[in-house]
Amino acid sequence: MDKNRWLYVTGTLLFVAFSTLAVLGFLLKFAIPHGGRFGGAPPTFLGLTRHDWADFHGMVGILFICLAVIHIVLNWKWVVQSSKRYLGDNWQKALWAVGTSWVLVLFLGYLFSRF
Template sequence: MSRAFVNYWLGWLLFLAGLGLAVSGFVRWFVLPGQGRGGGGRAEEAVFVFARHTWTDIHQWLAVIFSVLVVVHIILHWSWVVAMSRRFFGQR
């Protein structure tokens, strides 16, 4: 597996996880507002494709996946981060 192959697919996964976070976050925010789990004491939970708490679960797990991918992305580009920091802060 080449480095370019890993970076390419990691980039796609980061994009898709970010898109999923935005979609699930905005659905939860604008389409199904209100309390989180349990529907705020209401007998039935609001539904848009999935129940509100399922959107929250999707959002939370995508946040975990996204955070792991960001850490892997930074590790894979660490030498670039170090080189650019040295250039900007003038160390050799």
């Protein structure tokens, strides 16, 4: 398969994954019931509990991240060319700074979510 076809497939799957994440996020926030019933089974939405929906949301989120990485790899030449154009001679340092900062933000977010 050529690069353009991979970009098309990746872009389409990114759209589907993002749309799914958005819809599930709104459902988890506003439509899917919280808590459980006294002495009974937890409430369900379309046959799945809130935790089942949250697990599905998490799996789609991981898929989205993987697809985003593939998309960046497929477009890496454009990323480098645009970085050179907009950032000049220090484009490599700027990309490293942005990448390192983002990893640090994600890691700190993970750490703080554990407490």
